[in-house]
Amino acid sequence: MQMPFQLTILGSSSAMPTSERYPTAQVLNVLGRFFLIDCGEGTQHQLRRNRINYSKITHIFISHLHGDHFFGLIGLISTLSLQGRRGELHIYAHSELQRYTKFQMEFLGMDDPGFQIIFHPLNFKKPQVILEDKKLKITSFPLKHRIACCGFRFDEQPKEANIIKEMIKVYNIPIREIKNIKAGADFVTEDGKLIPNKDLVIPARKPRSYAFCSDTAYNEAMIPEITGVDLLYHEATFAESEAIIAAETFHSTGKDAARIAQKAEAGKLLIGHFSSRYKSPDHILEEAKAIFPNTEIGFDNSSFEL
Amino acid sequence: MQMPFQLTILGSSSAMPTSERYPTAQVLNVLGRFFLIDCGEGTQHQLRRNRINYSKITHIFISHLHGDHFFGLIGLISTLSLQGRRGELHIYAHSELQRYTKFQMEFLGMDDPGFQIIFHPLNFKKPQVILEDKKLKITSFPLKHRIACCGFRFDEQPKEANIIKEMIKVYNIPIREIKNIKAGADFVTEDGKLIPNKDLVIPARKPRSYAFCSDTAYNEAMIPEITGVDLLYHEATFAESEAIIAAETFHSTGKDAARIAQKAEAGKLLIGHFSSRYKSPDHILEEAKAIFPNTEIGFDNSSFEL
Numbered sequence: 293m294q295m296p297f298q299l300t301i302l303g304s305s306s307a308m309p310t311s312e313r314y315p316t317a318q319v320l321n322v323l324g325r326f327f328l329i330d331c332g333e334g335t336q337h338q339l340r341r342n343r344i345n346y347s348k349i350t351h352i353f354i355s356h357l358h359g360d361h362f363f364g365l366i367g368l369i370s371t372l373s374l375q376g377r378r379g380e381l382h383i384y385a386h387s388e389l390q391r392y393t394k395f396q397m398e399f400l401g402m403d404d405p406g407f408q409i410i411f412h413p414l415n416f417k418k419p420q421v422i423l424e425d426k427k428l429k430i431t432s433f434p435l436k437h438r439i440a441c442c443g444f445r446f447d448e449q450p451k452e453a454n455i456i457k458e459m460i461k462v463y464n465i466p467i468r469e470i471k472n473i474k475a476g477a478d479f480v481t482e483d484g485k486l487i488p489n490k491d492l493v494i495p496a497r498k499p500r501s502y503a504f505c506s507d508t509a510y511n512e513a514m515i516p517e518i519t520g521v522d523l524l525y526h527e528a529t530f531a532e533s534e535a536i537i538a539a540e541t542f543h544s545t546g547k548d549a550a551r552i553a554q555k556a557e558a559g560k561l562l563i564g565h566f567s568s569r570y571k572s573p574d575h576i577l578e579e580a581k582a583i584f585p586n587t588e589i590g591f592d593n594s595s596f597e598l
Numbered sequence: 599m600q601m602p603f604q605l606t607i608l609g610s611s612s613a614m615p616t617s618e619r620y621p622t623a624q625v626l627n628v629l630g631r632f633f634l635i636d637c638g639e640g641t642q643h644q645l646r647r648n649r650i651n652y653s654k655i656t657h658i659f660i661s662h663l664h665g666d667h668f669f670g671l672i673g674l675i676s677t678l679s680l681q682g683r684r685g686e687l688h689i690y691a692h693s694e695l696q697r698y699t700k701f702q703m704e705f706l707g708m709d710d711p712g713f714q715i716i717f718h719p720l721n722f723k724k725p726q727v728i729l730e731d732k733k734l735k736i737t738s739f740p741l742k743h744r745i746a747c748c749g750f751r752f753d754e755q756p757k758e759a760n761i762i763k764e765m766i767k768v769y770n771i772p773i774r775e776i777k778n779i780k781a782g783a784d785f786v787t788e789d790g791k792l793i794p795n796k797d798l799v800i801p802a803r804k805p806r807s808y809a810f811c812s813d814t815a816y817n818e819a820m821i822p823e824i825t826g827v828d829l830l831y832h833e834a835t836f837a838e839s840e841a842i843i844a845a846e847t848f849h850s851t852g853k854d855a856a857r858i859a860q861k862a863e864a865g866k867l868l869i870g871h872f873s874s875r876y877k878s879p880d881h882i883l884e885e886a887k888a889i890f891p892n893t894e895i896g897f898d899n900s901s902f903e904l
Contacts, residue, residue, distance in 0.1 A: 308677050311646040333673040334640040340617040359676045359706055367639040370665045371614050392705050399698050400665055 295323040297448065297500040297598040299523065301590040302338035304564040304573075306507075306529050306543075307360045309333070314592055315360035316506055316565055318525070319344055320446055322428055328352045329444060329504050335364035336371055342593060346372055347379070351423070353432075354385035355506055356441035362389065366396045373405035380408045384422055384432065386440055387413035416440035419517050425449075433517035435508035437542045443505040445517060451496035459492045500598040503558075506565050509539065510548040515556050522598050524558035525590060527565035531576050534567070546580035546587075553584045562590040601629040603754065603806040603904040605829065607896040608644035610870040610879075612813075612835050612849075613666045615640070619898055621666035622812055622871055624831070625650055626752055628734055634658045635750060635810050641670035642677055648899060652678055653685070657729070659738075660691035661812055662747035668695065672702045679711035686714045690728055690738065692746055693719035722746035725823050731755075739823035741814035743848045749811040751823060757802035765798045806904040809864075812871050815845065816854040824862045828904050831896060832858055834869035837882050852882035856889035870896040 298321045303314030315332025319339070326348040328335070339346060346368065354362050362385070372381065383389065390411040397403060412422060419433040427449055435441040452474040459465065463481050465473070473479055479487045503518040506527040518524055526549035530538040538545050544552075546563060553561035561584050566573040573589055580587040590596075604627045609620030621638025625645070632654040634641070645652060652674065660668050668691070678687065689695065696717040703709060718728060725739040733755055741747040758780040765771065769787050771779070779785055785793045809824040812833040824830055832855035836844040844851050850858075852869055859867035867890050872879040879895055886893040896902075 307680055309643045309646060311643070311649075314643065333670065334643055337615045337617070337620065337640055340615060343617075357706075359673060363673045363676075364639065367665060367669045370669075374613055388705070392702075395701055396698075399694070400663075 294497070296321050297323070297502070299502060299525075299562075299596045299598075300342050300344065301562075301564065301592055301594050301596075302335055302342065303330075303332050304566060304590050304592050305332075305360070306527075306565045306567050307358070308568040310568050310571075312592065313566065313568075314338055315363070316355075317364065318504065318590075319349070320502060322446060322448070325350065325428075327430075327446070330355055330361045330506070331364040331368060332360045333363040333367075336368045338592070339368075342595075346375065347377060349381075350379065351382045351384070353430075353444050353504075354383065354389060355435070355443065355504070356437060356439055357386050357389060357392075358439065358507070361506075365389075365393065366400075369393070369397070369405060369409070370400065370402065372407065373402055377405075377407045380410055382410050382412060384412045384414055384444075386416070387411070414440075414442045416442060431517065433514055435505060435514065436511040437507045437509065441507060443503060443508070443514060443517070445501065445503040445521065447501045448499035450499050453489075453493035453495045455493050459487075463487055463492075465492075502598065505552070507543055509542040510544055510552065512552070512555065515552065518552075518556045518558065520557055522559040523562060523596060524553050524556060524560070525562045525564065526552055528563035528573070528576050528580060529565050529567050531570065532579050534569075546576035546578075547583055550580040550583035550587060553587070558584075559586070560596075561587040562596065563587060564590040600803070602627050603629070603808070605808060605831075605868075605896075605902045605904075606648050606650065607868075607870065607898055607900050607902075608641055608648065609636075609638050610872060610896050610898050611638075611666070612833075612871045612873050613664070614874040616874045616877075619872065619874075620644055621669070622661075623670065624810065624896075625655070626808060628752060628754070631656065631734075633736075633752070636661055636667045636812070637670040637674060638666045639669040639673075642674045644898070645674075648901075652681065653683060655687075656685065657688045657690070659736075659750050659810075660689065660695060661741070661749065661810070662743060662745055663692050663695060663698075664745065664813070667812075671695075671699065672706075675699070675703070675711060675715070676706065676708065678713065679708055683711075683713045686716055688716050688718060690718045690720055690750075692722070693717070720746075720748045722748060737823065739820055741811060741820060742817035743813045743815065747813060749809060749814070749820060749823070751807065751809040751827065753807045754805035756805050759795075759799035759801050761799050765793075769793055769798075771798075808904065811858070813849055815848040816850055816858065818858070818861065821858065821862050824858075824864065826863055828865040829868060829902060830859050830862060830864035830866070831868045831870065833871035834879070834882050834886060835871050835873050837876065838885050840873070840875075852884075852886035852893075853889055856886040856893060859890045859893070864890075865892070866902075867893040868896040868902065869893060
């Protein structure tokens, strides 16, 4: 069975919620680890609704310090404390969020929530690997918004190919060669015959990737950071009829998002962060699909499996 | 047509939300004026869902400074600011909430939200009339919780009786007497006949009243403040099986709430603020009804008209 790489949308609204849409928050489940991306008001409610256990969340990424992207954080921390959490919570955000959260926690008499919160300040000037291990690499990169704002890219690490066990016997492959073959080497038998790598291995599954871009104006500068992602979330706050407002407020239209997806050669585009002026974002979707057909709306409580 | 006196429940959960229940918030519509009582996380979302226009809310009452009763305030203020509100917003709360909110607003660069916020510190030692005009009187009174906590009582002002117009002609009542008759006086005709007041007027409708008690341990001391209310909201965080935890945490059981309603001779009891440990609060309702039959659950998004 393939390990999960699943995105769940908790909120698809922009600054003001609607009766159907919460502000921005998403959860990415990578191989059973849950990453919370932005944390608008109501995130803990939406986590419950999507049956995502709070305790599984170990890392939170806050793109920027507009309220609709972090007002839900203090409520979530309070609840984690009430639940008796012990494990560390890592928060990647603007360094100022630490000051803000510290003030709130002191005010609430929650100086010691019972678990450690580790703040990791983001770099808003250039791309940076913010977390890397054997299985996963997470990179932050600057977006183009009214205030300092980062996107995030999540990449599964490349896996080695699997050697076909029968071939070890067939060609009498010594153990010391197996590592090289897994890494792509051909093999020369004792009697000098070259066996091409492709006959010896089952190639590893292509590593999966997801990138999150909210909030941002149309910004080609970030394309190198999101090139080739399987799934790209890009905000599309406005329809093309509001293109001027989009530019003024450093937001994007559906078309902007689609152009970026196209240039970045993304596999699929998800749009969200819709202005509360739109009862339905269907026309934004149509405008995006005209340019990048494989576009979907990231509705609240929808999930996307890679 | 009778003017509205309608309570809408926005949240019926205690500290931790469930997938069905938001933290505490209620809206009381008194004669077309909307009073927000507590403002847990997600209040603005729930206001939208209940089609209550944010701009109509002019007064907010925060019972105490546990997060589940005020975490939604900064989001609501931000949204009001984005909407271009101009009218004053009055907030009745612990004086510390002003410091907290000021810090948040400065952090968000919202020093001037475009409208005036007027904080009114509550008195947690004794009952106090906090707002009174011709139509309405609002009183705060201390509850018994782990931290300073107030309940609120909303009373329609008594109305004068309506004089039966035909009687003015029948008995030749001079204009100067009308005020007295409306206030309850009998009338003596020119030929000395006493006409009892009840024959001259249609009595005014009984003034309606609502009292809100959350969060509190069983507390008979507050009974004088809530006596005779038509509708009493009293928290019932726990079932009787958790009576010890209720006492330790200064919360109430359904039975506690019912006993208070009974002693206060309330017309009807609404219970809420249920612990997230209960999937359904039905058994708490049953325990309350055994003592005070006219009890209902104040489910999220339910309304009660007086």
